[in-house]
Amino acid sequence: MINIFLVDDHPILLEGIKSMLNGISHLNITGTARDAKETLEKLNDGVAADLILLDLNLPGDGGIELCKQLRKLVPSVKLAFLTSSNDGFIVLKAIQSGANGYILKSVEMDEVVYAINRIMAGQSFISKEANLAMISALQTLPPTAKEKVALTRREKEILQLILDGLTSQEMADKLFLSTHTIDSHRKNMLQKFGAHNTHALIKIVSKMKLLE
Amino acid sequence: MRIHLKYIIISAFLLSAAGAWGQKSDIDSLQNLLNKSHDTGRVSITFQIGRSYWFRRNIPVATTYLLEAIKLSDQWKYYPYQINAINLLANAKLKLQQYDSAFYYLQLAIRKGKQRKDTVFLPVLYETYHNAYYELGDYKTSLQYALMAAEGYEVSEDPAIKNQAKFAFIAAGRIFRELGQYDKAIYYFEKAYDKAKQSSKILSVINALLNIATVYTLENKLEESKKIYDTVIVLDKDYLNHENSMYAHEGLGQIEIQQKNYNEAIKHFKKALKYAEEKSLINHRNNLLTGLGKALFLRRDYAEAESILTQSLGLSNAANDLKNIQASYAVLSQLKKEQGNYDQALRYFELSQQYKDSLINTERFRITNNLETLYRTQYKENQILQLQSENANDKVVLLRRKQMLFIAGGVLMLISFTFILYYRNNLHKQLVVRKEQQIQSEKINSLEKESKVIAMQSLVEGQEAERSRVARDIHDSLGSLLSIVKLRLSVLKKDHPQLAQNDMFVSTLEILDETLPELRRITHNLAPEVLTKIGLKEAILEFCSKIKTANSLHVTVQLYGLEERLKPTIESSLFRIVQELLQNVLKHSGASEVILQINVREEHLTLTIEDNGQGFDVNELKNRQSLGLAAIENRAISLNGFFYIDSQKNVGTTATVEIPLPVAS
Numbered sequence: 032m033i034n035i036f037l038v039d040d041h042p043i044l045l046e047g048i049k050s051m052l053n054g055i056s057h058l059n060i061t062g063t064a065r066d067a068k069e070t071l072e073k074l075n076d077g078v079a080a081d082l083i084l085l086d087l088n089l090p091g092d093g094g095i096e097l098c099k100q101l102r103k104l105v106p107s108v109k110l111a112f113l114t115s116s117n118d119g120f121i122v123l124k125a126i127q128s129g130a131n132g133y134i135l136k137s138v139e140m141d142e143v144v145y146a147i148n149r150i151m152a153g154q155s156f157i158s159k160e161a162n163l164a165m166i167s168a169l170q171t172l173p174p175t176a177k178e179k180v181a182l183t184r185r186e187k188e189i190l191q192l193i194l195d196g197l198t199s200q201e202m203a204d205k206l207f208l209s210t211h212t213i214d215s216h217r218k219n220m221l222q223k224f225g226a227h228n229t230h231a232l233i234k235i236v237s238k239m240k241l242l243e
Numbered sequence: 244m245r246i247h248l249k250y251i252i253i254s255a256f257l258l259s260a261a262g263a264w265g266q267k268s269d270i271d272s273l274q275n276l277l278n279k280s281h282d283t284g285r286v287s288i289t290f291q292i293g294r295s296y297w298f299r300r301n302i303p304v305a306t307t308y309l310l311e312a313i314k315l316s317d318q319w320k321y322y323p324y325q326i327n328a329i330n331l332l333a334n335a336k337l338k339l340q341q342y343d344s345a346f347y348y349l350q351l352a353i354r355k356g357k358q359r360k361d362t363v364f365l366p367v368l369y370e371t372y373h374n375a376y377y378e379l380g381d382y383k384t385s386l387q388y389a390l391m392a393a394e395g396y397e398v399s400e401d402p403a404i405k406n407q408a409k410f411a412f413i414a415a416g417r418i419f420r421e422l423g424q425y426d427k428a429i430y431y432f433e434k435a436y437d438k439a440k441q442s443s444k445i446l447s448v449i450n451a452l453l454n455i456a457t458v459y460t461l462e463n464k465l466e467e468s469k470k471i472y473d474t475v476i477v478l479d480k481d482y483l484n485h486e487n488s489m490y491a492h493e494g495l496g497q498i499e500i501q502q503k504n505y506n507e508a509i510k511h512f513k514k515a516l517k518y519a520e521e522k523s524l525i526n527h528r529n530n531l532l533t534g535l536g537k538a539l540f541l542r543r544d545y546a547e548a549e550s551i552l553t554q555s556l557g558l559s560n561a562a563n564d565l566k567n568i569q570a571s572y573a574v575l576s577q578l579k580k581e582q583g584n585y586d587q588a589l590r591y592f593e594l595s596q597q598y599k600d601s602l603i604n605t606e607r608f609r610i611t612n613n614l615e616t617l618y619r620t621q622y623k624e625n626q627i628l629q630l631q632s633e634n635a636n637d638k639v640v641l642l643r644r645k646q647m648l649f650i651a652g653g654v655l656m657l658i659s660f661t662f663i664l665y666y667r668n669n670l671h672k673q674l675v676v677r678k679e680q681q682i683q684s685e686k687i688n689s690l691e692k693e694s695k696v697i698a699m700q701s702l703v704e705g706q707e708a709e710r711s712r713v714a715r716d717i718h719d720s721l722g723s724l725l726s727i728v729k730l731r732l733s734v735l736k737k738d739h740p741q742l743a744q745n746d747m748f749v750s751t752l753e754i755l756d757e758t759l760p761e762l763r764r765i766t767h768n769l770a771p772e773v774l775t776k777i778g779l780k781e782a783i784l785e786f787c788s789k790i791k792t793a794n795s796l797h798v799t800v801q802l803y804g805l806e807e808r809l810k811p812t813i814e815s816s817l818f819r820i821v822q823e824l825l826q827n828v829l830k831h832s833g834a835s836e837v838i839l840q841i842n843v844r845e846e847h848l849t850l851t852i853e854d855n856g857q858g859f860d861v862n863e864l865k866n867r868q869s870l871g872l873a874a875i876e877n878r879a880i881s882l883n884g885f886f887y888i889d890s891q892k893n894v895g896t897t898a899t900v901e902i903p904l905p906v907a908s
Contacts, residue, residue: 041719041720041723043724043727044723044724044727047727047730047731048727048730051730051731051734054734087776088715088718088719093776095776115718115719115722115723115726116718116772116776117763118767118771118772118773118776118777118785119773119785120773120777120781120785121772121773121776121777124776124777135726136722136723136726136727136730137725137726137729137759138730139729139730139733140730140733140734140737141733141737143730167788168781168784168785170788171781171784171785171787171788172784180801181799181801181838183838183840183851183853183897184853184894184895184897185851185853185897215847215849215901218842218844219803219840219842219844219849222803222804222842222844223801223803223842
């Protein structure tokens with residue numbers, strides 16, 4: 032028998048999920064809560080739970096914050112999201128917050144039960160669609176190795192003028208810009224290349240052959 | 244046994260009302276009048292036409308006329324029919340099960356009534372409220388409104404209005420009947436009966452009597468019930484429309500079945516069927532056929548019973564009347580059992596059970612849905628109230644600011660005027676005045692600019708807030724509910740494997756599977772979840788990766804100093820700007836490369852989007868309009884920032900947004 036605690040802010044859904052899971056012979060819903068506060072109170076009162084199923088959209092700080100808290104408070108209890116959000120970055124954050132599973136509400140009942148069984152067997156589970164979304168989110172992140180930095184046209188222009196030895200005022204006059212804008216571009220470039228001053232910037236740029 | 248109680252009530256109510264207002268009101272002659280009248284008379288005629296269509300149950304046309312009547316009465320400032328029209332409109336919306344709209348119109352009516360200090364209308368609106376909550380299954384609130392309506396009518400000094408209480412009594416009675424409290428039901432129906440007698444409106448009397456009879460039947464006081472039905476039939480004789488006789492005969496038929504007088508029962512059902520053919524009561528025929536079939540079966544006329552029940556099934560299927568389909572299958576199953584055809588009997592029994600299940604499910608789903616409607620309606624109301632009070636505040640602030648500017652301007656003019664007069668001959672002092680004048684007008688300019696920023700800010704923020712609220716509502720509520728529907732269907736499929744062969748069921752699941760991603764796409768476009776929940780950085784990365792995969796455009800994203808989250812309004816505005824600018828690049832530039840760069844340094848953010856496309860003349864108004872540059876500029880202004888765009892033919896375009904960031908507190 033698996034004891035499950037359900038957290039969802041939507042009363043109708045809470046009832047719906049509860050009645051459906053209760054229909055599965057080896058599952059037992061021991062309690063439900065509408066938000067983080069109620070969840071913590073009930074668990075404090077000793078409601079039994081082997082698995083907590085959480086919604087992402089909870090009032091206040093949301094499901095991810097609650098998941099983090101629960102991971103610390105009840106480390107032995109399995110945690111899984113049962114939610115309708117399937118944005119890749121959200122799935123990623125949810126898993127990072129310590130969840131053992133991520134189940135979409137749009138799947139069929141069989142999959143929910145399968146996921147619960149797998150999580151209780153010590154494995155993890157992410158619904159297929161959510162998994163795909165997470166992978167494409169991961170792919171958009173820049174690789175850890177320094178990616179080639181691209182310069183905008185204006186930045187190239189200014190960099191060239193810096194190399195030519197012009198002062199900010201001279202550059203401003205030449206490019207019909209304010210010195211403030213020139214400085215802004217200069218600082219942006221320092222930030223981009225992680226350089227502390229213009230001298231270091233020139234060194235890096237010439238090494239990377241960005242102006243040729 | 245269960246007669247279609249609700250049907251009786253509603254139709255009886257409508258009929259009696261129609262009777263009161265002249266059943267033969269001729270729409271054509273009203274139309275003629277309408278063409279001739281050009282003053283306030285138009286309002287009342289338009290209303291009357293709408294009402295006539297309403298009684299003919301032509302709801303779409305009725306709605307058109309009623310809306311027109313409301314508009315006209317506002318135009319002519321002639322209000323006597325307005326609340327009635329709004330109330331009928333609310334009733335029409337109820338008929339269409341558009342509860343949100345119905346509540347909206349009711350609240351509108353109450354507001355308008357209060358504005359004009361008109362309280363006569365209140366009970367009528369309470370009655371509609373009662374109807375709405377009754378439909379929604381909230382009997383408690385429904386009863387409250389019914390009783391409030393009754394009280395409202397009773398205190399009136401106008402006897403005609405006082406008499407209207409009968410409708411509210413009927414309303415209260417039917418709830419008690421639904422709740423199984425027959426004593427109280429009878430109490431209210433009898434009160435209605437007394438009122439109806441006073442007004443000597445036969446149709447109202449009949450209506451009350453029919454209701455009393457149904458309760459007696461439920462209480463098993465069959466003889467009393469029969470007597471009342473007989474009275475109804477006598478009273479109804481003089482009317483053109485024998486709808487009520489039909490109901491009476493049906494009730495009698497049911498009673499005779501209970502008393503095992505099948506021959507009598509058959510006679511009653513046949514009479515009822517005759518009336519049903521006479522009038523536009525075709526929809527009720529299947530109920531009568533089922534009753535007749537049952538009586539015939541009990542009299543052991545199996546062949547005839549089967550043919551009648553098959554007819555009933557055909558009609559019920561066409562009308563999607565699950566209740567009646569179920570009842571017909573139940574009788575057919577018994578019939579086959581009696582005939583010794585156990586195979587068929589079992590099949591019919593299973594069918595009947597199936598329909599029973601789906602009936603229960605439909606009912607449960609209806610209640611769930613209705614609860615949701617109630618919850619949302621209330622929620623929306625609160626939001627509207629809140630917004631209204633906020634708007635009012637804003638207006639006051641703006642008004643004050645305007646007044647301040649005006650006063651400041653006035654004072655300035657006075658001062659300068661005095662100065663000019665006084666120091667007319669003093670050149671030196673005159674210069675001082677000029678200087679002062681200049682400073683003041685600069686101040687006014689900056690004040691004006693500030694108010695422009697504030698106006699823009701509230702506009703942009705309001706739009707964003709509304710977008711994300713709508714998106715959240717759709718996603719969290721509708722999305723989750725749809726998911727539950729899908730979960731439930733999957734349970735159903737598991738429990739009834741034969742459903743996998745049912746095309747209707749399978750295609751329903753398929754549609755649902757298409758609906759969910761569609762819903763997510765819509766909410767994503769309104770307000771991407773990743774933006775609100777995770778942050779601008781990830782939202783931009785995701786958006787750009789989508790552009791990359793869908794187009795041959797190479798996007799280089801460079802985000803610096805964006806590790807911390809920014810204020811939600813800044814994030815959403817910047818995200819919209821990024822979306823709009825990148826879409827411009829995609830649509831118009833023909834570029835192959837684009838750099839998107841954000842630098843956050845020292846309370847200052849720069850966004851640069853640069854492409855290598857064909858470029859355009861930035862000074863040409865046409866270009867600015869087609870590219871939606873004004874909208875982008877407005878967003879930048881709303882963030883106290885600047886937007887500028889620089890473009891060179893055949894080199895490319897650079898768009899830059901600079902905004903100050905508030906110091907993190």
